[in-house]
Amino acid sequence: MMMVGILVGMFVGLVPGLGGLVGFALLIPFSLSMEPLVGLAFLLAMSAVTTQTDTIPAVILGVPGTAAAMATSLDGYPLAKKGQAGRALCASYYASIFGTLVATALFLLFLPILRAVIFAFGQPEFFMLVMLGLILAGSLAGNSLSRGLIMAGFGLLLSTVTLETSTGEPRFAGDIIYLWEGVPLLPVILGIFAIPEVIDLARRQSSISKTSYDTRVSGLWWGLRDCLENWWLIIKASTLGTIAGFIPGLGGQVAEWMAYGTAVASDENPKSFGKGNIRGVIAPEAGTAAQKPGALIPTITFGIPGNGGMAILLGVFMILGLRPGPEMVTTKLDATMMMVWVIVVANIIAAILALFLQKWLILLCYLRSTIMVPLVLGTMLVGATMANQSFGDVVLFFLFGVFGYVFKHADWPRVPLIMGLIMGKLAEQYLFLSTNLHGFKWLTDRPIVWVIGAVTIAVVVVPAIKRYRKANLADDGQPANQSVSGEDD
Amino acid sequence: MTISQLVDLLLTLFFGLVGLAAIIMVGDFPFRDQLFPVVASILIIIFTIGSGVTIIRNMRLGLDNDGDQESIRPSEGRAGDGIHGVQQDFKTVRRIIGLITLLVLLVFLIGHMIAIPVFIFLYMKLNREPLWICLVSAGGFYAFTRAVLIETMNVAFPVPYLFDWLGL
Numbered sequence A: 001m002m003m004v005g006i007l008v009g010m011f012v013g014l015v016p017g018l019g020g021l022v023g024f025a026l027l028i029p030f031s032l033s034m035e036p037l038v039g040l041a042f043l044l045a046m047s048a049v050t051t052q053t054d055t056i057p058a059v060i061l062g063v064p065g066t067a068a069a070m071a072t073s074l075d076g077y078p079l080a081k082k083g084q085a086g087r088a089l090c091a092s093y094y095a096s097i098f099g100t101l102v103a104t105a106l107f108l109l110f111l112p113i114l115r116a117v118i119f120a121f122g123q124p125e126f127f128m129l130v131m132l133g134l135i136l137a138g139s140l141a142g143n144s145l146s147r148g149l150i151m152a153g154f155g156l157l158l159s160t161v162t163l164e165t166s167t168g169e170p171r172f173a174g175d176i177i178y179l180w181e182g183v184p185l186l187p188v189i190l191g192i193f194a195i196p197e198v199i200d201l202a203r204r205q206s207s208i209s210k211t212s213y214d215t216r217v218s219g220l221w222w223g224l225r226d227c228l229e230n231w232w233l234i235i236k237a238s239t240l241g242t243i244a245g246f247i248p249g250l251g252g253q254v255a256e257w258m259a260y261g262t263a264v265a266s267d268e269n270p271k272s273f274g275k276g277n278i279r280g281v282i283a284p285e286a287g288t289a290a291q292k293p294g295a296l297i298p299t300i301t302f303g304i305p306g307n308g309g310m311a312i313l314l315g316v317f318m319i320l321g322l323r324p325g326p327e328m329v330t331t332k333l334d335a336t337m338m339m340v341w342v343i344v345v346a347n348i349i350a351a352i353l354a355l356f357l358q359k360w361l362i363l364l365c366y367l368r369s370t371i372m373v374p375l376v377l378g379t380m381l382v383g384a385t386m387a388n389q390s391f392g393d394v395v396l397f398f399l400f401g402v403f404g405y406v407f408k409h410a411d412w413p414r415v416p417l418i419m420g421l422i423m424g425k426l427a428e429q430y431l432f433l434s435t436n437l438h439g440f441k442w443l444t445d446r447p448i449v450w451v452i453g454a455v456t457i458a459v460v461v462v463p464a465i466k467r468y469r470k471a472n473l474a475d476d477g478q479p480a481n482q483s484v485s486g487e488d489d
Numbered sequence B: 001m002t003i004s005q006l007v008d009l010l011l012t013l014f015f016g017l018v019g020l021a022a023i024i025m026v027g028d029f030p031f032r033d034q035l036f037p038v039v040a041s042i043l044i045i046i047f048t049i050g051s052g053v054t055i056i057r058n059m060r061l062g063l064d065n066d067g068d069q070e071s072i073r074p075s076e077g078r079a080g081d082g083i084h085g086v087q088q089d090f091k092t093v094r095r096i097i098g099l100i101t102l103l104v105l106l107v108f109l110i111g112h113m114i115a116i117p118v119f120i121f122l123y124m125k126l127n128r129e130p131l132w133i134c135l136v137s138a139g140g141f142y143a144f145t146r147a148v149l150i151e152t153m154n155v156a157f158p159v160p161y162l163f164d165w166l167g168l
Helices: A002-014 A020-031 A036-053 A055-060 A067-081 A085-119 A123-140 A145-158 A185-204 A220-229 A231-246 A251-265 A279-302 A308-319 A333-366 A369-386 A391-410 A415-438 A447-475 B003-028 B031-061 B082-110 B112-126 B131-152 B161-166
Strands: none
Touching: A002 A020, A002 A036, A002 A333, A020 A036, A020 A185, A020 A308, A020 A369, A036 A055, A036 A085, A036 A279, A036 A308, A036 A333, A055 A067, A055 A085, A055 A279, A055 A333, A067 A085, A067 A251, A067 A279, A085 A220, A085 A231, A085 A279, A085 A333, A123 A145, A123 A279, A123 A415, A123 A447, A145 A415, A145 A447, A145 B003, A145 B031, A185 A308, A185 A369, A185 A391, A185 A415, A185 B082, A220 A231, A231 A251, A231 A279, A251 A279, A279 A308, A279 A333, A308 A415, A369 A391, A369 B082, A369 B112, A369 B131, A391 B003, A391 B082, A415 B031, B003 B031, B082 B112, B082 B161, B112 B131
């Protein structure tokens, strides 16, 4: 099943306009009928390798397969034009593998610290942490703090739609029996992420790439040598990628640009970047690859997903009966380690496959949108219905698809909404247990709660003050800069 | 007021009203059941007020909603498209959403197993794909769904309304 996941991941990474979230959308329905760990391996393998193959169109055609390959194309494409496509691609595959390995090593290194932190936490700390994660994601995803936080709040509110067991009264569900078990995750995720992508794919109304390409791909050893010579850059880029993955809301795009920035800043000849500097390929690839294991850490330990893909994965966790928290680093440590190693092994297998098949894989970039759109849409509609096997799924899929399209183009981030929907149930449970066990004293008696609370307030207040200052500068006639944001997996 | 400001204002208003309605609706629930929805609603209301104030302030100052000088957001149209390009884009999007609506209605009426292959065939044919590609894609999708989902995974799709009415 892992191999199927790898192949699907390679496909969605390769075809510009798809990407990891669409990959999740396509595979989740199938994973639900599998053994929990097999299902997770299937999804993780898919998610891990999208950043391997998205480099192929980025280097050969100058068209990034996903948003996370934009920086790679800056130097990869000029290298391809110099006839060094093979060198750039091979360097990117090796950088991805090394990036994943560095992130795994960091994970193992910090595991004892993580354990200690988790055991110091009770229900109130977990509640505050969930809220911090959500607010962090809401404030970092997209260009507007308030829009992100409104979406996170709306997600939380959606998670409270249910039939209350204590009173037997439906809460926000009215007479719609379909909603009595809560808003189902699958049709919402599929609708909100996949339909907008499909509409945009159809809107382009042309083959995904019209560029011709050079089929001469060679330089396996040259790429490896480049990586070995730049080992320190790989470690720096991977560490930054792991940190970017760990912080909810940042995502692969930020990891990639942070890594690219490091490469430029540490180079003797910064002007060579953008003209075909191999370090401009190695750093972003190592950074994005390391971001995935990095994002897995808060997801499995604290239940705070590091990015959109991990938010979906957390939802699948819960559907499959796994619960993030202390268990994942104690009694279920084997499951955690399995997930980490799946990412590593999937990256190695995908790199080997890509090395041998890239000449043929590139042909997939020429699939017309008129073929892709109905097939992807049909598969997603089937997938959306598989959770509850009800027409309610179809309605939700459609409604959230339309909303998702509006949100995407109005620049209202969708990831915080999904994170709110997924984390809302956990948060409500933690809040209920906290107040039940400690009354409202948990707000005043627990120092860790204060610390997390202070960080949460800072996350909201500091950017608001910065924005206010920026607006004042704009009032004085000075142009304001746009912030970097990324809503990707 | 630009289209993006209008959309932002409408969405802000919508979410604000949702938050307000949620607080009113959970008023009769016991404390434990209303605590969390009230927390979430307050979060929404506070930030919709913040967002609303920012939008109105930016409108007055002639800035876009991100606090920058008014410009078309990248997602609203491609550079150099001009008004004709944006109108053309809008028309295309409307057509695609119309097609998705048709697919959903077809699914309700004749079920997933027939509606989706029919949609695949029609969509490809309308976009001038060769007949063999349309047939292979629609047939392939049907075969895959039947073999993998129905026969292997025993997925039971809901009974379509037409079949229900005809007593099939």
